[in-house]
Amino acid sequence: MTVSFDSSLLTSYFNSKLATANSGSAAAKAAATTATSPTGTSKAPTAPWERGGTNDDELVKNILAGKSFVRESSTKIDVAGSAADYKKLYTLYTGLSSLRAVASKAQSILTGSNADSITNTTTLNTLRRNFSKGLTEVSGYVKDAQYEYLDLIQGQITEKLKSTVGVAKTDTNYFAKDIHQGTATEAVEAFQGDVKFNISIKTTGSATPKNVSIDLGEMGNDTRSMSNVVNYINGKLKDAGATTKFEVQRTPGTDKTVTVSGKTTKVGTNPDTFSLKIKGDTTEALTFSAPTTSDSIFMVQSVGNTDKTTEYNKTTKKFEEVTPEQTMELVKFQADATATSTTSTPGDTYWTAGRSVQEDLADSITKVHQTVSGPDGSVYVLADVNGTIDGQTIKGTQDVALIKYDSAGKVVYTRTLGAADTATGYALAVSDDGKVAIAGSVTGSLPTVTTTSTSYTVEGQTYTINQTKEDTGTSGTNATVADSFVTVFNADGVEQWTKRRGSTEEDMALGVTFGADGSVYVAGKARGVMAGGGGSAGGWDSYVMGFDATGKSTFTTQSGTAGTDQASAIKVVGNTMYVAGIEDSSMVLKAYDLSVAGKATLTGTRNLGGLGGGQIGAIDVYNGQVYVGGSSGNANILGGGTGATAFHGGQDAFAATVNVNFADTSGDKVVYYGGTDVEDDVKVQFSSGKVYFSGQTEGEIAGTTKIGEADAYIARMDVASGTVEWSQRYTGKEGEVNPNAMAVSTGGASVLDKLGLPQGTIKYTDSTLITSATSTRAGDSFYLRDSRGSDKKITIEANDTLETLAKKIQRAAGYTLKVTVAKVTGKAESQLVIEPANKNSSMEIVKGPAGKDALEGLGISEGLITTTADTSSSSSSKKKTSTDEKLIGLNFNSDINLTSEESIVAAIKTLDDALKNVRAAYRYLRYGEEDTSDDAASKKTSSASSTAYWTAQSSNYAAALSRLTGGA
Numbered sequence: 001m002t003v004s005f006d007s008s009l010l011t012s013y014f015n016s017k018l019a020t021a022n023s024g025s026a027a028a029k030a031a032a033t034t035a036t037s038p039t040g041t042s043k044a045p046t047a048p049w050e051r052g053g054t055n056d057d058e059l060v061k062n063i064l065a066g067k068s069f070v071r072e073s074s075t076k077i078d079v080a081g082s083a084a085d086y087k088k089l090y091t092l093y094t095g096l097s098s099l100r101a102v103a104s105k106a107q108s109i110l111t112g113s114n115a116d117s118i119t120n121t122t123t124l125n126t127l128r129r130n131f132s133k134g135l136t137e138v139s140g141y142v143k144d145a146q147y148e149y150l151d152l153i154q155g156q157i158t159e160k161l162k163s164t165v166g167v168a169k170t171d172t173n174y175f176a177k178d179i180h181q182g183t184a185t186e187a188v189e190a191f192q193g194d195v196k197f198n199i200s201i202k203t204t205g206s207a208t209p210k211n212v213s214i215d216l217g218e219m220g221n222d223t224r225s226m227s228n229v230v231n232y233i234n235g236k237l238k239d240a241g242a243t244t245k246f247e248v249q250r251t252p253g254t255d256k257t258v259t260v261s262g263k264t265t266k267v268g269t270n271p272d273t274f275s276l277k278i279k280g281d282t283t284e285a286l287t288f289s290a291p292t293t294s295d296s297i298f299m300v301q302s303v304g305n306t307d308k309t310t311e312y313n314k315t316t317k318k319f320e321e322v323t324p325e326q327t328m329e330l331v332k333f334q335a336d337a338t339a340t341s342t343t344s345t346p347g348d349t350y351w352t353a354g355r356s357v358q359e360d361l362a363d364s365i366t367k368v369h370q371t372v373s374g375p376d377g378s379v380y381v382l383a384d385v386n387g388t389i390d391g392q393t394i395k396g397t398q399d400v401a402l403i404k405y406d407s408a409g410k411v412v413y414t415r416t417l418g419a420a421d422t423a424t425g426y427a428l429a430v431s432d433d434g435k436v437a438i439a440g441s442v443t444g445s446l447p448t449v450t451t452t453s454t455s456y457t458v459e460g461q462t463y464t465i466n467q468t469k470e471d472t473g474t475s476g477t478n479a480t481v482a483d484s485f486v487t488v489f490n491a492d493g494v495e496q497w498t499k500r501r502g503s504t505e506e507d508m509a510l511g512v513t514f515g516a517d518g519s520v521y522v523a524g525k526a527r528g529v530m531a532g533g534g535g536s537a538g539g540w541d542s543y544v545m546g547f548d549a550t551g552k553s554t555f556t557t558q559s560g561t562a563g564t565d566q567a568s569a570i571k572v573v574g575n576t577m578y579v580a581g582i583e584d585s586s587m588v589l590k591a592y593d594l595s596v597a598g599k600a601t602l603t604g605t606r607n608l609g610g611l612g613g614g615q616i617g618a619i620d621v622y623n624g625q626v627y628v629g630g631s632s633g634n635a636n637i638l639g640g641g642t643g644a645t646a647f648h649g650g651q652d653a654f655a656a657t658v659n660v661n662f663a664d665t666s667g668d669k670v671v672y673y674g675g676t677d678v679e680d681d682v683k684v685q686f687s688s689g690k691v692y693f694s695g696q697t698e699g700e701i702a703g704t705t706k707i708g709e710a711d712a713y714i715a716r717m718d719v720a721s722g723t724v725e726w727s728q729r730y731t732g733k734e735g736e737v738n739p740n741a742m743a744v745s746t747g748g749a750s751v752l753d754k755l756g757l758p759q760g761t762i763k764y765t766d767s768t769l770i771t772s773a774t775s776t777r778a779g780d781s782f783y784l785r786d787s788r789g790s791d792k793k794i795t796i797e798a799n800d801t802l803e804t805l806a807k808k809i810q811r812a813a814g815y816t817l818k819v820t821v822a823k824v825t826g827k828a829e830s831q832l833v834i835e836p837a838n839k840n841s842s843m844e845i846v847k848g849p850a851g852k853d854a855l856e857g858l859g860i861s862e863g864l865i866t867t868t869a870d871t872s873s874s875s876s877s878k879k880k881t882s883t884d885e886k887l888i889g890l891n892f893n894s895d896i897n898l899t900s901e902e903s904i905v906a907a908i909k910t911l912d913d914a915l916k917n918v919r920a921a922y923r924y925l926r927y928g929e930e931d932t933s934d935d936a937a938s939k940k941t942s943s944a945s946s947t948a949y950w951t952a953q954s955s956n957y958a959a960a961l962s963r964l965t966g967g968a
Contacts, residue, residue, distance in 0.1 A: 036927060036928030036929065037925065037926055037927060037928045038149040038886065038924070038925065038928055038929075039082075039083040039085075039149060039925060041081075041082070041083070043079045043081055043082045043083075044079065044082060044086070044925070044926040045077040045078050045079040045082045045086050045090075046078050046079075047090065047093075047919075047922055048090055048093050048094060048097070049093070049919065053094075053097065054094070054097070056100075056101035056104055056105070057101075059097060059098045059101035059102075060098075060101050060102055060105050060127075062098070063098055063101075063102060063130050063134070064126065064130065068137060069094075069095040069098045069099065069133075069134040069137045069138055070091060070092075070095045070137045070138060070140075070141045071091065071094070072087065072088065072091040075087050075090050075091045075094065077090070083148065083149065083925065084148065085147045085148055085149050085150055085925055086922075086925060088145045088147060089150075089918060089921055089922055089925070091141070091145075092138070092141060092142065092145070092152075092918055093915065093918045093919075095134070095137065095138040095141060096138060096892075096911055096914050096915050096918065097915065098134060099131065099134045099135065099138060099907075099911055100908060100911040100912070100915070102127050102130060102131045102134065102898075103131065103898055103904055103907045103908050103911065104908065105127055106124055106127045106128065106131070106898045106904055107901070107904045107905075107908070109123060109124050109127075110124065110900075110901055110904065111313060111901060112318075112320075124898075127898060128897070128898045128899070131897070131898050131907075132897070135894045135896070136850075136894075138892075138894075139154060139892075139894045142154045142890065142892065147885065148885075149885060149886060149924075149925060150885055150886050150888060150921055150924070150925070151885040151886065151887045151888070152888055152890060152921065153844060153863065153864045153887065153888065153889045153890065154846075154862055154889075154890055154892050154894070155844075155845065155861055155862030155863030155864065155889060155890070155891065155892070155893075156861055156862075156863040156864075156889045156891050157863060157864045157866065157887055157888070157889035158863050158864070158865060158866075158889075159835060159836070159865070159866065159867060160833060160834065160835040160865070161833070161834040161835070161845060161860055161861065161863060161865055162822075162831055162832065162833050162834075162860075163802075163831045163832040163833075163858050163859045163860050164393075164831070164859030164860075165391060165392055165393055165773070165774045165831075165857065165858055165859035166391055166773070166824045166827060166829025166830060166831050167768055167770065167773040167774070167801070167802050167829060167830050167831075168765060168766035168767070168768060168773060168828065168829060168830075169765070169768075169823065169828045169829060169830050170282060170764055170765040170828070171764060171765070171828035172279065172280035172281060172282060172764045173277065173278065173279060173280070174277065174278040174280065174410075174762050174764075175249060175275065175277055175410075176249075176275045176276040176277065176278075176408065176410075176755065176756030176757055177275055177345060177347075177357075177408065177409070177410075177756040178251065178273040178274065178275045178345055178346040178347060178756075179274065179275055179276070179343075179345050179346075179754065179755060179756050180226060180273065180274040180275075180345075180346070181270075181271045181272070181273050181274070181346040182271050182272070182274075183225075183271075183272070184225060184226040184227045184248055184250065184274060185223070185225050185226075185227055185228075186223070186225055187223050187224055187225060188224060188225060188226055188229070188274075189343050190343050190345070190754045190755055191216055191224035191225075191229055191755075192224060193341065194217070194751075195214075195215070195216040195217075195751055195755075196213070196214065196215045196216075196217075196290065196291055196292075196751065197214050197288060197289065197290045197291075197750070197751055197752055197755075197757070198211060198212065198213055198214065198288070198289045198290070198291070199211075199212040199214065199237075199286055199287070199288060200212075200286070200287040200288075200289070201237075201240065201242050201244065201284050201285070201286055201287075202284070202285040202287070203283055203284055203285075204282075204283040204284075209287075210240045210241065210242060211240075212236050212237060212240045212242070213236075214232075214233055214236060216229065216232070218232070219232050226248045226274045226276075227248060230246045230247065230248050230276070233246045234246055242284060243281040243283070243284055244278065244279065244280045244281055244284050244286060245278075245279045246276055246277065246278060246279070247276075247277040247278075247279055248274060248276070248277070249274065249275045249276065249277040250272055250273075250274055251272060251273045251274070251275075252272055253269045253270040253271050253272045253273070254269070254270050255268075255269060255270070256268040256269055256270050273346045273347075275756055276755065276756060276757065278762070280762065280764055282764060285761055285762075286761065286762045287760060287761040287762075288752055288757055288758060288759055288760065288762070289750075289759060289760075290750035290751050290752050290759070292750065292751070293747040293748070293749060293750045294334055294335055294336050294747070294749045294750075295334075295335040295336070295687065295716075295744060295745065295746055295747065295748060295749065296332055296333065296334055296335060296356075296377070296407075296744070296745045296748030296749035296753075297332070297333045297335060297692065297694070297714055297742060297743070297744055297745075298330065298331070298332050298357075298371055298373065298379040298405075298742070298743045298745065298748075299330070299331050299332075299333065299371075299694060299712075299714070299739050299741070299742050299743075300328065300329070300330055300361070300368040300371055300381060300739070300740045300741045300742075301328070301329055301331060301712060301732070301737050301738060301739045301740060302326040302327070302328050302329075302737070302738045302740060303326060303327050303328075303329060303350075303732035303733040303734075303736065303737050303738075304324060304325070304326040304327055304732075304733045304734050304736060305324050305326075305733075305734040305735075305736055306323065306324065306326065306710075306736055306738075307324070308321045308322060308323050308324075309321070309322055309324065310322070326736075326738075327360060327733065328360070328361040328365055328368070328740070329358060329359065329360055329361060329732075330357065330358075330359045330361060330379075330381065330405065330409060331355055331357055331358050331359075332355065332356050332357035332407075332409060332749075332753070333354045333355050333356070333714060333728060334354045334355075334356060334749040334753070335354075335716060335726055335744075335749065336726055341754075342354055342355060342356045342753065342754055343754050345754075345756075349732075349733065350730070350731060350732045350733065352728070352730040354728060355730075356749070356753035356754060357408065357409035357753070358409075359405075359409045361381075361383075362385070362389050362390065363387075364385045364386055364387035364388055364389050365383045365384070365385055365389070365401070366383075366384050366385065366386050366398070367383065367384040367424075367740070368381055368382065368383045368384075368740045368741045369382055369383075369384070369424075369425055369426050369427075369428075369440075369740075369741065370382045370425075370426070370427060370428040370741050371428070371741040371742060371743035372428045372429060372430050372743050373430070373743040373744060373745035373746075373748060374404070374430050374434065374745075375430070375432060375433075375434060376406075376407070376434075376759060376760030376761070377406075377407035377745050377747070377748040377758070377759035377760055378404055378405060378406050378407055378412065378758075378760065379404075379405050379407075379743050379745070380402060380403070380404050380405075380428060380430060380436060380743075381402070381403045381404075381405065381741070382400065382401075382402055382425040382426075382427075382428040382438055382741075383400070383401045383402075383403065383425065384398055384399075384400060384401075384423075384424055384425060385398065385399050385400070385401045385416070386398050386899075386900065387902075389401045389403075389414055389416065390403070390411065390414035391829070392414060392416050392773070392774055392775050392857075393774075393775060393856060393857065393859055394416060394419075394775050395418060395419065395420050395775055395853070395856050395857055395895075396419050396420050396421040396422055396423070396444060397421065397422050397897060397899035397900070397903070398419075398422045398423060398424065398899075399416050399417055399418070399419050399423050399775060400416070400417040400419070400423045400424065400425035400438065400440060401414060401415065401416050401417075401425075402414070402415045402416075402425075402428075402436065402438055402489070402493075403415075404493065406758035406759075406760065406762075407745075407748055407752070407753070407758045407759040407760065408752070408753065408756055408757060408758040410758065412493075412763060412766075413493045413766050413767070413772070415489065415493055415495070415772060416774070416775040417438075417442075417446070417485075417487065417498075417775070418446070418447075418771075418775040418776060418777040418780070418857060419442050419443075419444065419445075419446050420444050420445035420446065420850070420851035420852070420853075421442075421443050421444020421445065421851070422442070422443045422444060423440060423441065423442040423443075423446070423485070424440045424441050424442075424482075424508070425438050425439070425440040426439065426440040426441070426508065426509060426510050426511075427439040427440065427509055427510055427511045427512040427522075427523075428512065429512045429513050429514055430514075431514040431518070433491060434490075434491030435488060435489065435490055435491060435496075435514065435518065436488070436489045436493070437486060437487070437488050437489075437512045437513075437514060437520050438486070438487050438489075438512070439484065439485065439486040439487075439509035439510075439511070439512040439522050439524075440484075440485060440508065440509055441482035441483065441484060441485070441507070441508035441509065442482065442483055442484075442485045442500065443480070443481065443482045443483070444851060445850070445851025445852060446485060446498070446500055446777075447777050447778070447779035447780065447851075447852055448485075448497075448498040448499060448500050481505060481506040482506050482507065482508055483500050483501065483502030483503075483507060484500070484501050484502065484507050484508055484509040484522065484524050484526075484545075485498060485499065485500045485501075485509065486498070486499050486509060486512060486520060486522050486545075486547070487499075488520060488551065492767055493766070493767060493772060494767050494769060494771075494772055495771060495772070495798070496551070497550065497551030498551075499547060499551055499553065501530070501531070501545060501553075501556070503526040503527065503528040503529055503530045503531075503533075503536075504528030504529050505526070505527040505528030506526070506527050506528070507524060507525065507526035507527065507528070507530065507543070508524050508525060508526075509522045509523070509524040510523055510524045510525065510566060510567065510568055510569075511523035511524070511567065511568060511569045511570040511579075511619075512570065513570045513571055513572050514572070515572045515594075516572075516574070517549060518548075518549030519546065519547060519548050519549055519554070519572075520546070520547045520549075520551075521544065521545070521546050521547075521570055521572055521577060522544065522545045522546075522547075522570070523542070523543070523544050523567035523568065523569065523570040523579055523581070524542075524543055524544075524566070524567060525540045525541065525542060525543065525565065525566035525567065526540070526541055526543050526558065527539070527540055527541070529558070530543050530545075530556050530558045531556065532553075532555070532556040533556045533557060533558030534557065534558050534559075535558065536558065536560075537558075537559065537560040537561055537562060537565075538560075538561075538562040538563075539560070539561075539562060539563055539564050539565070540560070540564045540565055540566060541558050541559060541560035541565050542558070542559050542560050542565045542566055542567035542579075542581045542583070543556065543557065543558045543559075543567060544556075544557050544567055544570065544577070544579055544592070544600060545557075546594070546600060554597070554598045555598055555599055555600045557592070557600050557602075559602075560583060561583050561584045562584075563583070563584035563585070564582070564584065564585075565581065565582060565583045565584065566581055566582050567579050567580075567581040568580055568581050568582060568615070568616040568617075569581075569616055569617070569618055569619035569628070570619065571619045571620060571621055571626075572594070573621045575593060575594045575595040576591055576592070576593060576594065576603075576660070577591070577592040577594055577600060578590070578591055578592075578619060578621060578626055578660075579591075579592070579619075580616050580619045580628045581616070582611060582615075582616065585610055585611060586607055586608075586609065586610050586611070587607070587608040587609060587610070587611050587616060587628065587632075587637070588605065588606070588607050588608070589605070589606040589607075589608060589626060589628060589658065589662070590602060590604065590605050590606075591603050591604040591605075591660075591662065604661075604662040604663075605662070606658060606662040608628065608637055608638055608656055608658070609634055609636060609637045609638060609639070610632075610634045611630070611632050611633070611634060612632050612633025612634035612651070613632075613633045613651065613680075614630055614631040614632035614633055614634070614651055614654075614680065615630050615631055615680075615681075616628060616629075616630040617629055617630040617631070617682060617683060617684035618630070618684040618685055618686055619686075620686035621660065622686070622688060622689050623689065624659065624660050625657045625658065625659060625660065625667065625689075626657065626658050626659075626660055627655060627656070627657045627686045627689075627691065627719065628655070628656050628657075629653070629654060629655040629656070629682075629684035629686065629691055629693075630653075630654065630682060630684055631651050631652065631653055631654065631679060631680045631681065631682040631695075632651060632652065632654045633650065633651045633652075634647075635647035635672075637654060637656050637670045638656055638658070638668045638669075638670050639668075644669060644670045644671060644672070644722065645670075645671045645672050645673075645722040646672065647672045648672060648674040648675055648676055649674075649675075649676045649677075650674070650675075650676060650677050650678035650679065651674070651678045651679055651680045652672040652673060652674030652679055653672065653673040653674055653679055653682040653684065653693040653695060653715075654670060654671065654672050654673075655670070655671050655684065655686075655691035655693075655717065655719050656668075656669065656670040657669050657670075657719050657720075669719060669720065669722075671691070671717055671719055671722045673693050673701075673702060673715055673717060673724070674697075674701060674702075675697060675699045675700050675701035675702070676699060676700070677697060677698055677699035677701075679695050679696075679697055679701070680695075681695060681696070682694070682695040683695060683739055683740075683741060683742040684742075685742055685743065685744040687744050687746060688746070689718065689719060689720060690716055690717065690718055690719070690725070691716070691717050691719050692714065692715070692716050692742065692744050693713070693714070693715045693717070694712065694713065694714045694715075694739040694742045695712070695713060695739055696710050696711070696712055696713075696737065696738045696739065697710070697711055697713055698710050698711075701713060701729070702715065702724060702727060704727065704729040705729075707729065707730065707731040707735075708731030708732070708734075708735030708736060708737070709734075709735040709736055710735065710736045710737065710738070711729050711730065711731050711737060712729070712730055712731070712732070712737035712738070712739050713727065713728065713729045714727065714728045714739075714742075715727040715728075768801045768802070768830075769798070769799065769800065769801060770796055770800045770801060770802065770805060770858070771796065771798055771800070774857045774858055774859070775856075775857040776796050776854050776857030776858055777796070777852075777857075778796055778797055778798040778800075779795065779796065779852060780795070780796045780848060780852050780853060780854035780857065781793050781794055781795040781796065781848035781849070781852060781853070781854050782794050782845065782846060782847055782848045782853065782854045782855045782860075783845075783846040783847075783848065784809070784812050784813050784817075784843055784844070784845065784846075785843070785844040785845075785846050786843060786844075787842060791846065792812040792813075793848075794808055794809060794812055794854070795854075796854050802821045802830055802831070802832050803821055805819075805832065806819040806820065806821055806832060807819075809834065813837075813843050815837060816836070816837050816838075816841040816842075816843060817834055817835070817836065817837055817841065817843055817865065818834075818835050818836065818837045819832065819833070819834050819835075820832075820833045821833070832858070832860070834860075834865055835865060836865055836866060836867045838867075839867045840867075841865075841866070841867065842864060842865065842866035842867075842868075843864070843865050843866075844862075844863070844864045844865075845860065845861075845862055845863055845864075845865065846862055847862055847894070847895070853895075856895050861893070862893070863889060864887065864889065866887070868887070886921075886924050886929070888917060888920065888921045888924070889917065890914045890917045890918070891910075891913050891914060891917060892910065892911075892913075892914040892917075893910050896910050896911075
């Protein structure tokens with residue numbers, strides 16, 4: 001039996017069900033937009049990231065063609081009548097995307113195989129300039145754009161801001177280096193032999209120090225173990241009535257491992273290590289000395305293989321040549337064995353006899369140009385740094401750091417110049433009373449100030465008040481090229497003054513020295529005309545400048561030939577200034593009379609001969625003779641002089657001496673040190689008529705035997721006789737050692753070295769000045785911005801501490817902010833903590849002017865401080881009314897740059913975070929505030945289930961219709 005059925009009825013039924021399913025899905029979507037959007041409408045234009053956006057190549061092309069990063073008038077919106085906030089958000093998104101595209105392009109060039117080609121270098125510089133310009137544009141747009149439903153903050157939104165750069169607190173503990181591995185009760189090698197030293201204890205309020213003599217021979221037959229020696233020393237201290245004590249510092253042994261086929265397995269535990277610890281007291285100043293000393297040499301050196309290898313670059317997908325990174329070290333040698341015998345200590349690598357200190361330098365140090373010893377056996381290191389150094393962040397791409405180490409190799413203090421762009425430190429000098437001068441070149445902003453210090457003493461305690469005055473008009477006429485700078489610090493490392501001098505073109509300071517009255521003299525080279533210098537002779541000229549003890553300029557002299565000239569080294573004795581330089585490839589010595597205030601009168605010139613491609617490293621004056629040293633390929637310096645040692649070929653280290661009366665040539669002498677290979681880039685230091693050489697050699701030299709591929713050497717010669725009095729040759733990691741800088745200290749080595757104890761006075765506290773503890777300079781600033789958009793400027797002064805800065809901020813904020821100084825957990829440092837004073841308080845922290853921003857040096861992020869901050873996201877969680885603006889923090893750090901691979905990676909991450917937060921702002925505009933309550937979560941789950949049900953039903957109905965209609 002056949003039953004007839006009209007399929008059109010079933011078709012109509014399924015069509016009606018399909019319409020119901022689709023309307024259910026659409027209703028669910030509409031409920032998520034129109035009802036909760038702050039705009040009150042579901043009209044949301046398509047976002048740039050939803051339609052694909054403009055590709056990176058096109059964005060870069062637009063920027064290089066001169067188009068702006070921010071072009072609101074060109075931003076397209078595809079839904080008429082939508083909220084104006086969308087257009088502003090899309091404009092910002094495009095600007096940030098353009099910045100990211102430029103950064104990505106720079107990254108591809110910098111990591112490519114031909115990064116150093118002229119074309120790529122030019123393109124990279126263009127990208128960097130445009131990136132900097134774009135940062136200014138985008139930051140300005142963030143600040144100026146007015147939104148109806150949003151309030152975008154460039155920084156973060158937080159309930160509390162903390163400075164990440166700490167300022168030193170008093171720490172009365174001194175931790176010496178490890179000197180023993182094993183147990184605390186067994187004999188320690190460093191304690192054996194004749195171990196004698198003295199401890200002078202100056203107690204507050206007492207004029208006469210207590211002297212404690214330590215002689216381990218007094219222990220008799222007792223084992224000279226860590227425990228016994230500490231007990232013996234403490235007994236002597238107690239007898240003297242001292243509060244200070246010594247302790248045994250134990251460090252648990254590390255895991256002992258073996259690696260087989262790439263797998264590391266623990267096979268045991270290394271022995272514990274031990275060191276001496278001094279537990280001091282703020283009322284007692286300890287000074288260490290030893291009865292027997294010898295000269296010491298501090299060396300900064302690079303170690304490790306420099307041979308290029310071929311590696312696969314995942315970014316460029318190519319095999320490329322890579323130069324391995326070397327490790328930089330500070331090492332100390334005893335120049336002879338008269339003081340004591342040195343011993344190897346735990347952690348030493350490639351130890352060699354005579355070495356007592358080995359400390360790795362910070363990874364951020366890229367170059368050390370000079371080291372100089374202090375009067376107390378300490379050493380000062382002048383370094384170029386490209387990142388954080390000793391906890392201090394730098395403001396530009398490269399800064400100058402001055403690091404002081406005590407005679408045991410422990411950091412006493414670190415000072416950064418605070419350049420906003422790039423600075424290089426070439427020269428360093430230390431006066432007899434401990435003042436320090438550094439000099440070099442700087443490009444970009446460097447606020448300069450003069451600080452006047454007034455000291456007074458109360459009950460044996462000395463206090464100092466610093467007052468600062470910002471200078472003006474001290475830069476060169478061309479801000480895009482390097483200018484010379486000189487900075488002077490007092491004996492505590494507090495900056496006294498900085499001066500910047502520039503020619504009409506590029507210039508740099510290469511030498512610096514002190515006069516007996518505290519005056520400072522600078523030597524260097526310049527292209528163009530130095531103000532007051534007398535004019536240019538063409539090309540690079542030599543120059544010398546003078547400053548009085550307060551930093552006031554006294555004279556400038558410029559001289560040279562039509563060729564390439566420079567003043568390399570400078571020394572002042574009495575009223576005579578001696579300058580060693582290069583004029584058209586020849587080594588020239590000049591003398592100037594300084595007896596007339598404000599003038600430098602040339603009184604003598606002596607051409608010492610061609611340098612043969614070498615360089616001048618040092619100058620000194622001793623017993624009526626002027627000494628000059630460096631490296632040279634000329635076998636006939638001074639015409640051979642008298643009693644000269646033989647030239648060995650290639651390039652040798654040399655030292656020449658002439659009478660202070662240049663006309664008297666009877667005492668001319670020259671000595672050479674080297675082998676048949678090239679000994680260039682030699683480091684030279686003079687001490688009482690002796691010359692010290694250090695450098696790298698790959699061949700035989702002065703009778704020494706080759707050890708590694710490229711060994712280091714140190715030698716001391718008597719210039720008068722040409723005798724090699726002492727020498728040392730050694731190797732290091734992977735057979736390569738390259739000395740970068742050397743400092744000689746008379747009497748700097750003693751038995752204290754092998755104990756890990758310093759000569760001189762131990763300082764328990766460093767300067768608490770912000771300008772000393774951070775890269776922030778006096779004159780740097782930042783702003784407090786209230787809810788009305790009104791800015792109040794906070795300026796850093798030379799005598800500011802965290803405590804005085806906290807008071808400044810509170811006053812400027814009208815006490816709507818609570819600012820405290822808190823201890824950093826686990827460190828002897830303090831940090832600034834900024835938070836709202838009450839539940840209604842809010843204040844935005846905004847960076848200062850370009851080149852003079854204080855926030856980066858302080859380690860404080862831009863941001864809005866408010867009690868309504870949601871720390872789990874970039875936006876505020878405050879419940880909104882219809883008229884409220886949503887607070888959203890972009891976390892956009894505008895201090896990013898494209899100077900290195902690392903900085904580009906950081907820039908891209910910052911931009912990605914900012915772009916993510918712009919997308920979050922868009923979601924709020926379109927969908928409104930997300931309700932995170934349990935009820936909302938239940939509804940969301942129910943809605944999702946309902947939507948899924950209707951979607952499935954729609955598919956089923958559509959499939960049924962397709963079968964009924966034959967797929968038509």
